[in-house]
Amino acid sequence: MTTRKPAAKPQRKTGVREAAAQATRDAILKAATKVFAKYGYDGGSVEKISRAAKSYDRMIYYYFGSKEGLFIAVLEGIYQRMDDAEAALDLDTTRPVDALTDVIRFVLGYYRRNPEFVTLLNTENLHKGRHISKSLRAREYSSRAVAIIAEILQSGAAQGLFRTDLVARDVYLLIAATGYFYTANRHTLTAFLGEPLELPAAVTHWEDFVIETLLRTVRADENPELSLPHEDIKWQKSQPAASRARSSSRT
Numbered sequence: 483m484t485t486r487k488p489a490a491k492p493q494r495k496t497g498v499r500e501a502a503a504q505a506t507r508d509a510i511l512k513a514a515t516k517v518f519a520k521y522g523y524d525g526g527s528v529e530k531i532s533r534a535a536k537s538y539d540r541m542i543y544y545y546f547g548s549k550e551g552l553f554i555a556v557l558e559g560i561y562q563r564m565d566d567a568e569a570a571l572d573l574d575t576t577r578p579v580d581a582l583t584d585v586i587r588f589v590l591g592y593y594r595r596n597p598e599f600v601t602l603l604n605t606e607n608l609h610k611g612r613h614i615s616k617s618l619r620a621r622e623y624s625s626r627a628v629a630i631i632a633e634i635l636q637s638g639a640a641q642g643l644f645r646t647d648l649v650a651r652d653v654y655l656l657i658a659a660t661g662y663f664y665t666a667n668r669h670t671l672t673a674f675l676g677e678p679l680e681l682p683a684a685v686t687h688w689e690d691f692v693i694e695t696l697l698r699t700v701r702a703d704e705n706p707e708l709s710l711p712h713e714d715i716k717w718q719k720s721q722p723a724a725s726r727a728r729s730s731s732r733t
Contacts, residue, residue, distance in 0.1 A: 507545045509535045514556050519598040522605045523553055523613070550613060557606060557614050560599050564592055565623040568630065578638035579697065585630065586693050590661040594685065600666050628654050635700065644700045653700065660692045 513535035518526040528549050532539045546552040571588055573581045593600055606614055614620050631650040638644030664671075668679045678684060 506535075506537060506541060510537055510542055510545060510552070511555060511559055513537075514552050515559065515598060515602070518553060518556055518605065519601045523609060526553075528552075550616075554613050554617050557602065558617055558619050560596075560602055561620055561623040564596075564599065565626055567592060568627060573630070573634070575633050575637045578634050578641065578643060581634045582631075582638070582696065582700070583693055585634065586657055586696055587689060589657050590664070590689050590692065593661040593665040597665065600662060603662075604666060631657075638700065639702075642702055645702050648700055653696070656696065656699070657692075660688075660695075664688055 510531065514526070514531045517531045517534055520526075521530065526549075528539050528542055531552070532542055542549070542552055546555055568585075568588060571584060573584055575581050628650050631654045635644055635648050635650055635653065639646045639648070664679070671677075672679045679688075
């Protein structure tokens with residue numbers, strides 16, 4: 483007599499369910515990033531976001547608790563993506579000049595390739611940082627960025643190439659400022675200066691100038707030859723006659 487084995491109970495497909503939930507959450511975050519970048523925090527309604535994500539309003543509240551919670555998650559996401567990209571850089575800190583140059587090129591290039599990053603930070607600054615200040619993760623991203631700069635500066639100082647009194651946070655802020663300001667204000671500055679700041683040659687000119695400026699700032703006094711001479715790139719269009727007249731009238 484053979485005994486039958488009891489039929490196996492069907493197992494719940496928790497993995498599939500979790501993957502679907504993560505996909506829904508990711509779709510909402512992606513849609514929210516685009517909507518908030520386009521309409522700002524006040525104009526980026528839950529309805530617009532759920533419609534863009536092809537989801538439902540209730541799913542936003544389920545995963546993020548509130549519109550503010552979603553916006554904080556968006557800000558954390560853009561910081562994390564930049565942090566991950568920077569961490570992936572193949573930096574040789576034993577060659578501090580090259581490493582610092584690579585970091586500068588990365589930061590300026592990242593802002594340029596990710597205009598939503600700049601737009602979202604502009605929006606949050608209009609709100610005086612009240613949303614990102616509630617994030618428990620934002621500071622860890624800035625800590626790693628500053629730590630990379632600190633390691634490069636320490637290596638340069640040990641080799642007698644860089645000053646010993648540099649503060650990594652200050653150098654980080656200087657790099658970020660040069661990239662952020664140029665990208666955030668490129669349209670108004672193009673009109674104001676009458677120069678096409680988005681042309682590839684103009685971007686390259688600015689990047690080279692920033693690198694030279696930073697290297698001059700960090701170099702040790704006994705190493706004046708550290709900075710490479712700035713290459714003059716003829717990218718600027720000649721000023722219109724009216725602009726020249728205004729300029730000459732001010733002198």
